[in-house]
Amino acid sequence: MKTAVIVFPGSNCDRDMAVALRDATGAAPAMVWHKDSRLPEGLDLIAVPGGFSFGDYLRCGAIAAQSPIMREVVAFADRGGHVLGVCNGFQVLIETGLLPGVLMRNATLKFVCRDVPLRVEEAQSVFTRGYATGQEIVLPVAHHDGCYIADNDTLARLEGDHRVAFRYRDAVNGSTNDIAGVLSENRRVLGMMPHPERAVDARTLGTDGAPLFRSIADNMVEA
Amino acid sequence: MKARVFVTLKNGVLDPQGAAIGTALAGMGFDGVGTVRQGKVFEIEMTGSDREAAAEQLDAMCRRLLANTVIEDYSVELD
Numbered sequence: 338m339k340t341a342v343i344v345f346p347g348s349n350c351d352r353d354m355a356v357a358l359r360d361a362t363g364a365a366p367a368m369v370w371h372k373d374s375r376l377p378e379g380l381d382l383i384a385v386p387g388g389f390s391f392g393d394y395l396r397c398g399a400i401a402a403q404s405p406i407m408r409e410v411v412a413f414a415d416r417g418g419h420v421l422g423v424c425n426g427f428q429v430l431i432e433t434g435l436l437p438g439v440l441m442r443n444a445t446l447k448f449v450c451r452d453v454p455l456r457v458e459e460a461q462s463v464f465t466r467g468y469a470t471g472q473e474i475v476l477p478v479a480h481h482d483g484c485y486i487a488d489n490d491t492l493a494r495l496e497g498d499h500r501v502a503f504r505y506r507d508a509v510n511g512s513t514n515d516i517a518g519v520l521s522e523n524r525r526v527l528g529m530m531p532h533p534e535r536a537v538d539a540r541t542l543g544t545d546g547a548p549l550f551r552s553i554a555d556n557m558v559e560a
Numbered sequence: 561m562k563a564r565v566f567v568t569l570k571n572g573v574l575d576p577q578g579a580a581i582g583t584a585l586a587g588m589g590f591d592g593v594g595t596v597r598q599g600k601v602f603e604i605e606m607t608g609s610d611r612e613a614a615a616e617q618l619d620a621m622c623r624r625l626l627a628n629t630v631i632e633d634y635s636v637e638l639d
Contacts, residue, residue: 395625395626396628399625399628403624403625432628438630439628439630439631441573441574441631442576442577443576444574444576445576446576446577446580486573486574486631487630488630511574511576
């Protein structure tokens with residue numbers, strides 16, 4: 338399968354994401370610079386990595402969302418393509434409108450950087466089939482603006498349609514309903530604040546992120 | 561032409577930064593401070609001379625980039 342990682346000025350999880358995708362799929366992803374206006378042909382999945390794109394100016398992810406390549410990523414998603422956004426990548430996807438809601442400054446006002454327990458709320462997606470619904474996993478978080486907010490109608494829709502993929506077990510950043518990751522309506526776009534790509538190798542503590550990448554690799558082949 | 565764009569949080573959206581500033585002001589001895597809300601101001605120089613066109617452009621800028629209209633309101637002053 339063919340994957341790509343979008344790289345912005347200020348991205349800092351792009352290489353971790355590339356290693357996680359390479360190890361799971363057996364092929365190194367294409368690294369695509371934000372000023373490129375064309376995506377490589379025949380992509381199965383695009384990952385938007387974590388970091389501090391454009392220095393978090395204006396709002397986290399807002400400037401990156403307007404970059405030339407993101408227009409192509411949105412078009413790719415609109416055609417039914419699979420997109421994974423992690424941390425700043427989640428913020429970028431929200432700013433493009435591919436995912437609903439907003440990520441605001443953490444309620445504590447503090448940057449949180451630690452391993453947190455999560456519940457896998459929804460195993461019915463290409464991203465989460467490697468887990469069991471209700472399974473508890475531990476992934477690192479590292480963010481200042483991860484407080485997920487959405488209006489009541491959107492929340493009801495997300496919960497009712499089982500689009501909350503991951504939930505914090507304990508309060509981490511003030512997110513409504515402790516939401517840590519959400520799926521798009523067609524379940525092919527996943528945005529999440531915790532970092533699965535930082536938990537794929539036992540040498541760097543924890544492998545609870547590995548099933549997500551294996552799940553992508555396995556299920557894309559079948560698709 | 562100079563424009564000033566004000567972006568503020570909508571009513572009902574929690575503002576932990578504004579609340580922290582309010583607490584700090586009270587701690588400094590400023591009594592009589594109620595709710596504090598933090599926002600942003602943009603000063604934008606518009607190089608054209610057509611006011612109506614500038615106003616239209618500024619509105620589009622707010623909707624597409626300067627404000628996140630899910631949580632923020634905006635207003636524009638044009639000199």
